[in-house]
Amino acid sequence: MSRRIALVDVNAFFCSCERVFQPRYEGVPLVVLSNNDGCVVARSAEVKALGLPMGMPWFQMKDQARQHGIVAFSSNYTLYGDLSARCMRVLGQFVPPEDQEVYSIDESFLDFTHQRRLDLTATGQAMRARVRQWTGLPVCVGIGPTKTLAKLANHIAKKRPEWNGVCDLTTAGGATIDTTMAGIEVREVWGVGRRIATRMLPMGIRTVSDLRAADPRRMREHFGMVMERTVRELQGVACLELEDMQPKKQIIASRAFGTPVYSMQELAESIREYMGRAVRKLRLQGGQAGVVGAWIETNRFREQDAQYSPSASIKLAVSSDDIATLTHAAMALVRGIYRPGYRYVKSGVMLLDLTDKQTQQGDLFSAVIPAKDARREKLLGTMDRANARWGRNTLGIGSAGLQLRPAWAMQRGNLSPAFTTRWADLPVIRH
DNA sequence: TCTGGGGTCCTAGGACCC
DNA sequence: TCTGGGGTCCTAGGACCC
Numbered sequence: 001m002s003r004r005i006a007l008v009d010v011n012a013f014f015c016s017c018e019r020v021f022q023p024r025y026e027g028v029p030l031v032v033l034s035n036n037d038g039c040v041v042a043r044s045a046e047v048k049a050l051g052l053p054m055g056m057p058w059f060q061m062k063d064q065a066r067q068h069g070i071v072a073f074s075s076n077y078t079l080y081g082d083l084s085a086r087c088m089r090v091l092g093q094f095v096p097p098e099d100q101e102v103y104s105i106d107e108s109f110l111d112f113t114h115q116r117r118l119d120l121t122a123t124g125q126a127m128r129a130r131v132r133q134w135t136g137l138p139v140c141v142g143i144g145p146t147k148t149l150a151k152l153a154n155h156i157a158k159k160r161p162e163w164n165g166v167c168d169l170t171t172a173g174g175a176t177i178d179t180t181m182a183g184i185e186v187r188e189v190w191g192v193g194r195r196i197a198t199r200m201l202p203m204g205i206r207t208v209s210d211l212r213a214a215d216p217r218r219m220r221e222h223f224g225m226v227m228e229r230t231v232r233e234l235q236g237v238a239c240l241e242l243e244d245m246q247p248k249k250q251i252i253a254s255r256a257f258g259t260p261v262y263s264m265q266e267l268a269e270s271i272r273e274y275m276g277r278a279v280r281k282l283r284l285q286g287g288q289a290g291v292v293g294a295w296i297e298t299n300r301f302r303e304q305d306a307q308y309s310p311s312a313s314i315k316l317a318v319s320s321d322d323i324a325t326l327t328h329a330a331m332a333l334v335r336g337i338y339r340p341g342y343r344y345v346k347s348g349v350m351l352l353d354l355t356d357k358q359t360q361q362g363d364l365f366s367a368v369i370p371a372k373d374a375r376r377e378k379l380l381g382t383m384d385r386a387n388a389r390w391g392r393n394t395l396g397i398g399s400a401g402l403q404l405r406p407a408w409a410m411q412r413g414n415l416s417p418a419f420t421t422r423w424a425d426l427p428v429i430r431h
Numbered sequence: 432t433c434t435g436g437g438g439t440c441c442t443a444g445g446a447c448c449c
Numbered sequence: 450t451c452t453g454g455g456g457t458c459c460t461a462g463g464a465c466c467c
Contacts, residue, residue: 034435041435059436075435104467193465224441251439301434348436349451411433 002114007150013106014042017083020136021419029070074412082420086135101242124166143168147240148233151190181209191230245287253278254348257408260345270347279323288319290353294333297346310337327397378398
């Protein structure tokens with residue numbers, strides 16, 4: 001019994017989020033920028049049509065932007081995260097919970113294998129209509145017998161207007177599929193990146209249909225088992241299952257500074273703040289870290305600058321989710337790698353060797369497993385609750401976040417309001 | 432002047448074991 | 450003169466994803 005998997009993906013997600021509450025930008029060429037307004041990370045259809053690439057530094061694009069009237073927004077992850085959650089909840093109404101995989105902030109797999117009678121093209125249109133009406137976001141739907149083919153079908157639904165936003169490869173004719181695949185570059189296949197696409201070219205593999213016709217074992221010899229799986233999936237043999245939410249295996253928090261930093265003092269402030277972010281994620285998934293890492297960086301794009309980008313990590317004697325312990329470890333690491341005289345533009349912390357908090361690894365050289373300090377646990381829990389209730393930096397470690405806007409803080413020149421998550425930013429309808 | 436911030440998995444090679 | 454065969458674990462680097 002062949003499977004029927006749908007992939008639903010929001011069109012130009014970040015740009016579409018900006019338009020939901022600011023419809024005056026409908027039809028206007030939009031981009032959304034990365035933190036510090038650095039690079040373009042999302043483009044509206046109008047900007048894609050101009051041929052401006054993803055990932056381009058904004059300052060290099062400013063002339064063209066002026067010329068074409070492109071509007072740039074700073075990243076508003078509060079808004080995107082909330083709209084994403086709403087969108088995923090709407091899609092979840094179409095399948096039982098175990099048949100939905102939220103794959104990324106703007107994509108979800110839905111498994112319709114068990115709903116045999118359903119007309120999937122009609123269901124796809126129903127999903128588009130409901131998401132549009134309830135969240136304001138435009139989505140496209142791809143359907144196929146494997147995840148890789150569903151991804152490809154979604155690509156087709158987006159690029160070819162004749163599919164009207166829903167492409168079902170499980171019912172499309174063989175000839176249609178052949179000609180369509182022959183017209184798509186192999187780079188568009190899920191799992192084929194820039195490197196591999198380049199290496200495939202001399203092998204005579206240029207389009208999706210070339211790759212689908214390739215021998216999976218030969219592809220494995222050249223590119224490894226991941227690529228073998230990809231080829232089989234293209235041929236309609238399901239190798240990838242829907243996955244449930246797994247706890248993270250590592251947690252990273254890092255940011256480029258709004259302005260360069262020279263002193264240990266300022267690096268320390270940044271490390272404290274980023275560790276706060278990392279520990280929040282850690283505690284949210286009920287984990288503890290066995291290894292702490294930290295790094296600082298100079299600007300690798302400035303050739304005239306002396307470069308210095310050291311990193312260090314340390315294994316804790318006992319895994320921890322205590323913000324004080326973890327911050328202390330990261331601070332010691334940065335003090336160890338810091339050298340004065342460099343122009344630092346970024347720092348970061350990493351939590352590794354994550355385990356579930358319930359499984360406490362004892363210390364070989366102490367007779368008993370160290371008992372958790374009950375008062376300490378209570379204090380940390382109280383901090384969590386205070387921060388959940390009154391805002392993220394209500395209680396923190398040392399001077400983290402005390403300064404309202406440190407000089408090195410992220411720059412966001414054109415940030416839209418948090419329309420859905422802050423009372424003061426709630427849209428008002430005047431009549 | 433200004434160039435993001437997260438993640439995952441696989442593989443090869445080295446160190447070590449018997 | 451001749452120098453085996455089978456493993457595990459860890460790490461760094463590479464590839465990919467959004």
